[in-house]
Amino acid sequence: xxxxxxxxxxxxxxxxxxxxxxxxxxxxxxxxxxxxxxxxxxxxxxxxxxxxxxxxxxxxxxxxxxxxxxxxxxxxxxxxxxxxxxxxxxxxxxxxxxxxxxxxxxxxxxxxxxxxxxxxxxxxxxxxxxxxxxxxxxxxxxxxxxxxxxxxxxxxxxxxxxxxxxxxxxxxxxxxxxxxxxxxxxxxxxxxxxxxxxxxxxxxxxxxxxxxxxxxxxxxxxxxxxxxxxxxxxxxxxxxxxxxxxxxxxxxxxxxxxxxxxxxxxxxxxxxxxxxxxxxxxxxxxxxxxxxxxxxxxxxxxx
Amino acid sequence: xxxxxxxxxxxxxxxxxxxxxxxxxxxxxxxxxxxxxxxxxxxxxxxxxxxxxxxxxxxxxxxxxxxxxxxxxxxxxxxxxxxxxxxxxxxxxxxxxxxxxxxxxxxxxxxxxxxxxxxxxxxxxxxxxxxxxxxxxxxxxxxxxxxxxxxxxxxxxxxxxxxxxxxxxxxxxxxxxxxxxxxxxxxxxxxxxxxxxxxxxxxxxxxxxxxxxxxxxxxxxxxxxxxxxxxxxxxxxxxxxxxxxxxxxxxxxxxxxxxxxxxxxxxxxxxxxxxxxxxxxxxxxxxxxxxxxxxxxxxxxxxxxxxxxxxxxxxxxxxxxxxxxxxxxxxxxxxxxxxxxxx
Numbered sequence: 001x002x003x004x005x006x007x008x009x010x011x012x013x014x015x016x017x018x019x020x021x022x023x024x025x026x027x028x029x030x031x032x033x034x035x036x037x038x039x040x041x042x043x044x045x046x047x048x049x050x051x052x053x054x055x056x057x058x059x060x061x062x063x064x065x066x067x068x069x070x071x072x073x074x075x076x077x078x079x080x081x082x083x084x085x086x087x088x089x090x091x092x093x094x095x096x097x098x099x100x101x102x103x104x105x106x107x108x109x110x111x112x113x114x115x116x117x118x119x120x121x122x123x124x125x126x127x128x129x130x131x132x133x134x135x136x137x138x139x140x141x142x143x144x145x146x147x148x149x150x151x152x153x154x155x156x157x158x159x160x161x162x163x164x165x166x167x168x169x170x171x172x173x174x175x176x177x178x179x180x181x182x183x184x185x186x187x188x189x190x191x192x193x194x195x196x197x198x199x200x201x202x203x204x205x206x207x208x209x210x211x212x213x214x215x216x217x218x219x220x221x222x223x224x225x226x227x228x229x230x231x232x233x234x235x236x237x238x239x240x241x242x243x244x245x246x247x248x249x250x251x252x253x254x255x256x257x258x259x260x261x262x263x264x265x266x267x268x269x270x271x272x273x274x275x276x277x278x279x280x281x282x283x284x285x286x287x288x289x290x291x292x293x294x295x296x297x298x299x300x301x302x303x
Numbered sequence: 304x305x306x307x308x309x310x311x312x313x314x315x316x317x318x319x320x321x322x323x324x325x326x327x328x329x330x331x332x333x334x335x336x337x338x339x340x341x342x343x344x345x346x347x348x349x350x351x352x353x354x355x356x357x358x359x360x361x362x363x364x365x366x367x368x369x370x371x372x373x374x375x376x377x378x379x380x381x382x383x384x385x386x387x388x389x390x391x392x393x394x395x396x397x398x399x400x401x402x403x404x405x406x407x408x409x410x411x412x413x414x415x416x417x418x419x420x421x422x423x424x425x426x427x428x429x430x431x432x433x434x435x436x437x438x439x440x441x442x443x444x445x446x447x448x449x450x451x452x453x454x455x456x457x458x459x460x461x462x463x464x465x466x467x468x469x470x471x472x473x474x475x476x477x478x479x480x481x482x483x484x485x486x487x488x489x490x491x492x493x494x495x496x497x498x499x500x501x502x503x504x505x506x507x508x509x510x511x512x513x514x515x516x517x518x519x520x521x522x523x524x525x526x527x528x529x530x531x532x533x534x535x536x537x538x539x540x541x542x543x544x545x546x547x548x549x550x551x552x553x554x555x556x557x558x559x560x561x562x563x564x565x566x567x568x569x570x571x572x573x574x575x576x577x578x579x580x581x582x583x584x585x586x587x588x589x590x591x592x593x594x595x596x597x598x599x600x601x602x603x604x605x606x607x608x609x610x611x612x613x614x615x616x617x618x619x620x621x622x623x624x625x626x627x628x629x630x631x632x633x634x635x636x637x638x639x640x641x642x643x644x645x646x
Binding site for chain 1: 331335337339417418420421423424425427428429431432433435436439440443552553557560561564601602603604606607608609610611612613614615617618621622625
């Protein structure tokens with residue numbers, strides 16, 4: 001895996017996670033601090049299928065999609081909806097997702113202990129790279145992750161712009177109160193956004209072990225990248241998440257690599273510093289993200 | 304395990320967590336700033352002891368060699384001096400605390416800068432991200448506080464014999480916690496403390512009275528971080544060995560949030576009760592973790608159970624008792640008290 005390939009693979013996964021984060025932020029107005037653990041949950045689903053049923057992780061992507069979606073729905077129904085009904089503040093909801101993140105960490109840690117006990121194989125720390133193969137001279141994960149993104153975008157586009165449900169969905173994202181007056185059930189769109197957020201993260205989690213080592217606490221590390229990607233794009237825009245995901249994902253890998261050529265290999269572990277710097281610079285210059293820029297006006301003044 | 308041991312453990316952690324919880328209460332309970340990066344300030348306290356005081360001592364005693372080796376040599380030298388000269392040890396401790404406090408204030412003020420103008424969700428995300436990255440860097444970089452190897456620091460109470468050391472530390476930590484508590488109580492009943500509560504309730508009103516929200520936020524997080532960093536410094540002095548991995552987000556951001564939610568936001572006496580309840584549960588869980596694992600026949604470590612338990616408790620509190628054990632009371636200012644006594 002060359003550096004550029006690695007950067008693209010990583011960025012693909014970051015895009016999935018960042019889109020998941022923004023989807024629920026748009027409908028529920030709460031940044032989900034458990035998004036990283038959603039991904040690790042997907043990784044554990046894939047690991048379980050691999051160890052117990054010998055299913056290749058690429059074949060378990062649909063299963064991860066569904067299980068991830070169910071986790072998203074579970075998060076909304078059991079944790080957030082009761083609190084929203086009691087008109088809890090945003091900070092309360094954020095603390096709740098933080099607590100949920102801790103619960104997921106505990107559950108996955110316990111499960112990893114259980115799984116390694118049952119299968120007698122490591123589950124606390126694992127990687128899927130040995131299961132990958134080469135396709136046309138490239139690692140297969142490059143194609144699989146890119147294809148996943150393309151299908152996801154196509155699916156989202158058809159859903160949002162070609163179906164009646166999509167119109168309702170977009171309406172309730174833009175203005176929930178008005179949508180409700182027009183007879184749209186905002187509750188359904190929220191549930192759906194949580195399903196989608198969970199399932200995108202589940203897929204990302206299924207593929208993440210091909211790129212890096214997974215431990216139960218991996219979620220706490222990748223959450224920085226996910227937040228940076230979403231904020232760079234503008235927290236409340238799916239297109240922004242796409243842009244931000246590629247910018248942050250690719251620069252995290254490439255800039256760290258370039259720096260390692262100058263300062264030596266020990267800077268490679270500081271890749272998250274790059275994400276953080278991009279995040280801080282964005283907040284200082286364009287706090288509402290890339291999508292808040294008036295691109296048409298700019299382009300107009302150039303031409 | 305002997306009950307005296309459990310009791311000292313509880314009191315020690317009660318002191319440490321009281322300091323952190325009260326600092327968070329000033330920021331979140333009073334001012335409504337969701338500081339999801341509390342762990343950073345505690346880490347700064349550890350850096351002040353393990354990274355700065357250690358380096359000063361290395362320079363004073365002119366020890367050569369790598370940082371880890373030199374700190375080991377300095378530890379032995381300083382311990383020998385302190386054993387015969389208690390005043391030297393105590394002044395080293397005070398200097399370290401002052402460094403920790405000042406560094407905490409500076410770092411607190413800087414780390415909220417990028418998001419000081421933004422809404423709560425952006426604020427929380429950015430503070431969490433900065434804290435998480437700082438944790439990672441100090442974990443991977445052995446030059447700051449020894450990274451994953453850790454670094455040993457001198458025992459500033461080497462003049463106390465081993466069996467009493469823990470009691471002396473318990474006393475010092477509880478004393479600092481008491482001062483922090485009194486300070487927070489006094490702070491609340493000043494114009495500044497009242498404006499913080501006003502800011503929590505409605506920022507626009509505070510703005511319309513000509514107060515700068517950004518400045519208030521920076522000042523509050525600076526004060527809070529300065530206090531929390533004392534806890535990090537005291538903890539590092541107690542263990543006499545700093546390891547970056549002991550300053551995780553769960554231990555020093557999430558648990559303090561849980562404690563102030565449990566006790567009651569904006570209310571220091573409640574917060575102390577919350578800390579006590581939490582610490583008793585935590586110490587008992589930690590002490591009997593092997594027994595619990597064995598009794599339930601768990602095929603995994605009991606720490607995961609602890610995470611699940613405290614996560615569930617936090618959500619239950621948010622849902623069933625958002626005001627905590629003791630409800631916040633209105634501030635009684637001097638004129639109000641006088642008017643009451645007239646009646």
